[in-house]
Amino acid sequence: MPFQPHPSWAALIEDEQQPWRTLSSRELIGPPRRVWEDRVQVRPGVQTTYQYHPRGHQAIFVLPVTDAGDIVLIRQYRYPLRATITEIVAGGVEAGEQLLDAAARELKEEVGGVATEWVALPGFYPQPSINGVVFFPMLALGVSLGEMAHEDTETIERLTLPLAEAYAMLERGEIQSGSSSLVMWQARAELVRRGLL
Numbered sequence: 001m002p003f004q005p006h007p008s009w010a011a012l013i014e015d016e017q018q019p020w021r022t023l024s025s026r027e028l029i030g031p032p033r034r035v036w037e038d039r040v041q042v043r044p045g046v047q048t049t050y051q052y053h054p055r056g057h058q059a060i061f062v063l064p065v066t067d068a069g070d071i072v073l074i075r076q077y078r079y080p081l082r083a084t085i086t087e088i089v090a091g092g093v094e095a096g097e098q099l100l101d102a103a104a105r106e107l108k109e110e111v112g113g114v115a116t117e118w119v120a121l122p123g124f125y126p127q128p129s130i131n132g133v134v135f136f137p138m139l140a141l142g143v144s145l146g147e148m149a150h151e152d153t154e155t156i157e158r159l160t161l162p163l164a165e166a167y168a169m170l171e172r173g174e175i176q177s178g179s180s181s182l183v184m185w186q187a188r189a190e191l192v193r194r195g196l197l
Helices: 007-011 099-111 163-171 178-193
Strands: 021-029 035-043 046-052 058-066 070-078 083-087 089-092 117-120 134-145 156-162
Touching: 058 099, 058 178, 070 099, 070 163, 083 178, 089 099, 099 134, 099 156, 134 178, 156 163, 163 178
Parallel strands: 058 134
Antiparallel strands: 021 035, 035 046, 058 070, 058 089, 070 083, 070 156, 117 134
């Protein structure tokens, strides 16, 4: 069966009608992590200044599951936290790259994985009050593992666990990446439906 985007993905676009009007806009920080400051009119007589990362950036999240019924997570050092945390595979979508191609690339790079089947999960906005990025999660099934190809700036350890054990970690609050936790919860029904969990 060919890959099908999740129905929710179609709704993750800008509204045609905007209730706020932009009065002025300036870029505070340039690429790659742009920050803009806008002066906006919320309604007649009410204005505010808003600092944010603009819309347009997309990222993919991949929850890999092997034929043996194991989940493949990563332990990654996150400099802003000064901590190593458990996450699922994730990364940015490069300019002109299709979402499924980005997911396959990140799966290969971060855990050395190749999937035989992909299932789209509901997309979401991780920090909509300050960030316009859109996340597109996918379940990767039939994953076989090989050599990883980490970037020089990544400190990643591959962690392969039985699905039940990984979900017990989630329930105990041991997976503290909010996006990773949400993707795992969204994938749960599909994993149960397939008899994997």
